[in-house]
Structure formats: structure tokens, C-alpha cells
Amino acid sequence: MGAIDSRLFKRNSIAKPHRQRSTLARREEWIGWLFVSPWVIGFVLLTAGPMLASLGLSFTEATLLSPPRFVGLDNYRMLFSTDEVKSLFWKSLSNTSYYVFLSVPLTVALGFAMALLLNQDLKGQGIFRTIYYLPSIMPPVAVATVWTWVFNKQYGLLNAALAWVGIEGPAWLTSVEWSKPALVISSVWTAGGGMLVFLAGLQGVPTDLYDAAKVDGAGVWSRFRHVTLPMVSSTIFFVLVTSIITSFQVFVIVFVFSGAVGGSQAGSLGGPANSTLMYVVYLYRLAFKQFRMGFASALAWIYFVILMVFTALVFKSSSAWVYYEGELLGGGDGK
């Protein structure tokens, strides 16, 4: 045999390992896609696809029962009108914001408080945890119906309790002033879900931090403020974001409350006098009672943008108050 062409050798010696790695990598990639394909197919068919369809519908006058008619940006222009005959966008957004900005801090704070209480070394902790969590997994319609009885002006538990302390309770459900506060109060029912997450976060706080703080002379409040809060800030952030998203979608309780309003029929959904007309309720009314699918789709996409912006703001703020253990241990930015 003559001298071997080194170029050939080099080419072969480089090519052979590269072919093997890329084949293996490609194979693994395909297997990965195969495993996620059910979710991807479901997402495309059931979420992304309908979302794109609704985006298209938002530029049309559509009832879904007849061919859509292209109207350009008319739906969006009408949406922002302050004339309540044309659009209840501002009214419904105002009602929803009222509900979100009151119910979210209330439920998050209550959930956190319950978790702090349950984080003690108590007998029967499991039972209490179950009792506090149970309300949040009950069927929403049943819960809403119970609340209509609680809020009844004449016979409800709430006004009875207020009467014990000499206060005459208002007509919670048939009053424009008190119908939204009634919704906010009823939202505490769902605090149990956040409580469970907070409890997990609290139980993940290293006890040696508390020991070290005690050694440094930190009292209960100082330990809470300088150890507990920072260490569960990521959990608080998670619960906050998910609560905001859920609260913005309030519907069932309004649907049930509206049926209880002085004999009104479903046509007054969001009553009395649109005082409980939440954004999603308005969207439902437009789509399924008025068959205005195009306008409802425009409303949905604007809501999506609002929610994304709001969530982005919360994420942006998190750099100021959320601490991740990885960062503290020198990972990430190493701050």
C-alpha cells in the first residue's frame, strides 16, 4: 500500500464522528417531538387555531351562523367608544378592575395568613389544611348559589351577623353600590388554593436561617420580614400572577348572582343595572345573546393584550422584590 493521503484520512476522521453525533442528535430530537406531539397537536387545534380564527373574526361582522363580512377596524373603533349604547367596554373594564384590585390582595393575603398559621407544628395540621382547602375545589355554581343565600338582605348569614353588632346590612345583590363588594367578599372562598401553595413555600424555608436570625437577636416580626418574606417571595409572585389571571376571568359567580337579582332573567346578566357586568360576562352577552361574534372577538383580543401588559408589569416589578435562592447562592447574575 502506498502512503495514505492525509487529507482523506483527515476528512474521514472528521466526517465519521460528526455523522454519528448528528444522527443521534436528530434521532433524539425526533423522539422528543414525538413525546410532546400530543400536547402540540392539542395546542394547535384547540388553542392556537381558535385564537387565530378569533383574530380573523375580530375584523368582521360575524354571527357564526352566516358568512362573516369584513369590516376592517370598525369593531375596534366601536369598542373604545364611551357611548354606552355602542359599547360597554369601559364599564365592564372598570367593574373588572374594581374586582381584581380588591379581591386579589384579599385572597392572597388571606391565603398567606392561613398558611402561616398552618405552618406551626400543630396536631391535626392535616385536617385543618383539608378544611381550608376544601372550599376552593367545590363546584363554582354550587358555591355561588350558597353565597346568594349568605347575602340575602332579609335572611342571609352576613346581615344576621352584622345585626348582632347593631349594623343594618345592605341589599347586597340588588343594590348598585353593594353588588361589587359582595362579589369581592365571595372571592375569599378561593383563598384555600393559594394557601396550599404558600404552605409548600413556607415549608421550604431552611430552618437554619431562622436559627441564625434568632442568634442575631431578631424578634418574631424581624424574622418574618427579613427571612420569611424574602424566602417565599417567589411563591407570593407565583400566586399573585395566577390570582390576577383567574380574577380577570370572573364569570360563574356573576352568572348566578344575576339570576338572584329581584326576579330578573338572564337578560339582565351583570345586573342590577350593569353594576356586576364583568369583562368576560360582557363578552358572553355579546357572543351568545346578541350573536355579535366579530365584536366579541375584538373584545377578547383587547383583553388578551391588557392581561399580557398587566402580567408583564408584574414580572418587571418582580426584580425589585422577588428573590430566588439560586441568585442568593451565587448563581444567575451572582448578585
Next chain:
Amino acid sequence: MLELAYLLNQRRVKMEQKTLSRREFLRMATVAAAGTVGAALAGCAQPAPGVVEKVVKETVVVEVEGTPEVVEVTKIVEVAPPLETVEIVYLGADESGAGAVAFDVYTDQVIPPFIEENPHIKVTFEPAVGDWDDMIIADAAAGTAPDIFPHWAEFGRRLMEEGQMLALQDYIPQEDLDDFLEQQLIACRVGPSLFALPRYISTVALTYNKDYLDEAGIEYPDETWDWTDLENALQQLGEMGTSERGTLFPYYVNPWYQPVFVWANGGEWMNKEYMGTKMLIDQPEAMEALRWQYDMIYRHGYAPTGEEVEGLGWWEAWQSGRFAFYEGHSWQVSEFVSVCDWEWDYAPLPKNPNTGERGGIVFNDSQSVYAGTKHPVEAVEFLRYVSSPEVEKIMMTSVHGWQPCRRSLDEEWITESAGAKAGKNVKAFIDILPTVRQDPYFMNDAQVKEIYEPIWDQIWVTGDIGLDEGVQRIVTSVNEYLDSVA
């Protein structure tokens, strides 16, 4: 041995290769040919596929040697083939609240006779449960709505206007429609086309609690009563106090069916009988009637405010036992009979003292054939069947207790309905029929309701706005909107 093995193997191979000897081939060919000939001969003896032969006897006149004679001849004729079996889906509703028992009426009493008469039509029953009206919209959009389905008020009307219902005028002769109230048929038409048939009549009569009236020494109402007589009775009842049922009231004002009183007073709700394009409730006659009702609540205290009956829908107020007088609908008769454990009865709505007229109302409770049905002929056949007097009688005497829409069944309603058998004066629902009008429905009705309902709530439910101010705001806004879309 080797040779034997070779031969056996050859046979095995041959069998595996499915090779045929000449003898085997000829044998098989003969059998196949014989079979083919036999089948052909058998075919000749049978009628062509899909054709049915029938033996008929006829008498004919023949000439025998110049003399006409009547003879009977037998011959075989071909008749129309049996119809292909089709399946139609029928969505049936229950307003009685009786649940499964009510749906059994459809499956056990209504559908079987039709199937017996029409064996080629298979009817699949679907009970209308949950938010079935929303589901029909989704089904219609998907092209899978039931072949025959019920509907009511604006939800049904909208489906009609969107072309989701089959036009029926070519299938149903006019004489079939003469038995229905024209005021109900108005809501079943779009222009000259008929898209629905009424399902039952729902109209209103004065319901009264005999126990409370006896206690107050008040005579029971009858057809002579007018608004003044009713007011006097309410005044006599006065403050009724409370019972284990709760606070008691002389009267219940239903804020959603005010047109009855407006019409009785000579006023109008809108400018047309149907699909109104202008609201007229600010006119003097209409305002007078509305004021009469408004004062019942806010001036005299005969009727509760919204907060006093919080949580109690108008459709269940009577069953609470807290009212001496109430405007009951005919579709509620069966439920009242089964639920109300006190003495009560019906009387015609009181007449207006000025005009001497009684106001009456009917609603658009109908059923239709889905425009996308694959079997329109069979579906219409079934629709006509479920609208027939026979089926209406079944629904009237069953737990549904529907007041039949066929005028020919008025007498049966008075004598055989659940209310009649319970000794109630259900004739009150018949006496009102000459004056009934269709529940008002505006052009773009859903958007009109969006405008006026929140203000209406503030007048009748929360009391935040006075009647005059509220009506003015409503009429101005609604008419501005209707002018803008005209």
C-alpha cells in the same frame, strides 16, 4: 423412502403453491357455471331489486259472444318500493321542572305512535337539558343541530333570522294553520315565510291565594273585576305581616310583562305589532298604566321592592306562598298544582276601568325544523305530528300541562288539563285569548334590551331612578339607536 418423501414434498409444495390440475380446474368451472346459471334463473323468477310485487284482484267487464260479462281477474302489479329508513333527531324540552318523568312523555307516549305509522323514520329523542339554547347555537354553527328543536323568544327569533330554520310554507297548507292563534304565528314568520309552529300557548291570568283572602274577608276575583277592584282588595289586605314562609305581600309586580297593562289602558309598547322600530312607552296611556304598577311598589307598598324578594325569581314567586295575588302563566299550572299546598285559584286579569279592556299576552314558544336537516320531508312530517291535536292533548294532560295552541282543543283544556282536574278555573286562560297580543319584539331586539334593561333594573329592582326619568331615558336611547340602524 427418499422418493416417497420427495413425492410427498411435491404434493405439499403444490398445495402451498395452489396449483390446479386440469381435472380440478374443470370440476370447479362446472360448479361455478352451474351456480351462475342457477342464480340467473332464480333472478328471473324474482322482481327487480327494490320493486315490490302485489297480487290484486280486479273486476273487469268483458264481452263474451257479444254479451258483456263481469269477471274477476287476478294480476300481479308492481308497487312503490319500501322507503329507505332515515333517522331524525328530536330535541324535546321540559318547562314543568318534573325532570326525567317529563322526558319520558316524549319517549313513551309521543314518539311511538309516529314510528308505528312511519316505520321508515327512526326518531332519536334528545332531552333539552342544561344550557341547551346555547348548545343549539353552537350545533347550528357546526351544522349538527337536531332536526327538530324547540325555541322561544329572542333566541329562537334570532336563529330564524339567521336562516337556521327550514321554511315550512311549501310543506304545510294554510288550512292546517287556521287552528292556531294568528298572534302566535306572527312570531313564527319572517316576511311571508313560515319557519316554526307554535309549541304551546303561554298566557297570563290572575292567581289568588284563597286562604289570605278568606282571612281578610275579601271576595274572590271574577271576570267582572277591574283595576279598581284589585286595588281595593290590595288595600284591604294591607300589611300582611310575616309567616314561616317570610314576609307576606298582597301583590307581586312582574317588571317584565308590563305590556299587558299598557295595552289594556289603550297604550302601545311599540309602533308595530312585531319587529317594532319605535318605542312608545312614554305616551300618556302607557305611562298611566306603568304608573299604576309603579305605585303598587313604591307608593302603596302592596308589592315588594327588588331587595325584599332578593333571590326569588318571578317564575317562582307564587310557589313561595308569600303573595295574595300574582300574575300566573299557563305553563306554570302543572307545577303550581303539584307544589302549592294552600287553597288558590285563577281568575281573568282585571279589566281596565277606563277602557273596559283586558290586556293579554302570548309568547313565541315554538318548534322548527333545522335548515340543515338531511331529511326535510321526514322532519316536517314529524313536526306536523308533534303539532297535531293528538300530541298537544298528550302534552296537555301529562306532567308538562301545556296549554294547547290549537283552538280546537280549548274545551279539553277547560275540562281535562291538570289544572282542570285539580278544580282550578283554567278557563281564565281561554277567556283572555281574544285579546292577547304577541310579546313585544323590536328590530335588533338583543341590542335594544342591552340599552333599556339596565335602566329598567334601576326603576323596578333597585329603585334608584324614578319612573318618569327612567322611561324618558329609555325611550330616548332606544329610539336614537333604532333610528341609527333603520
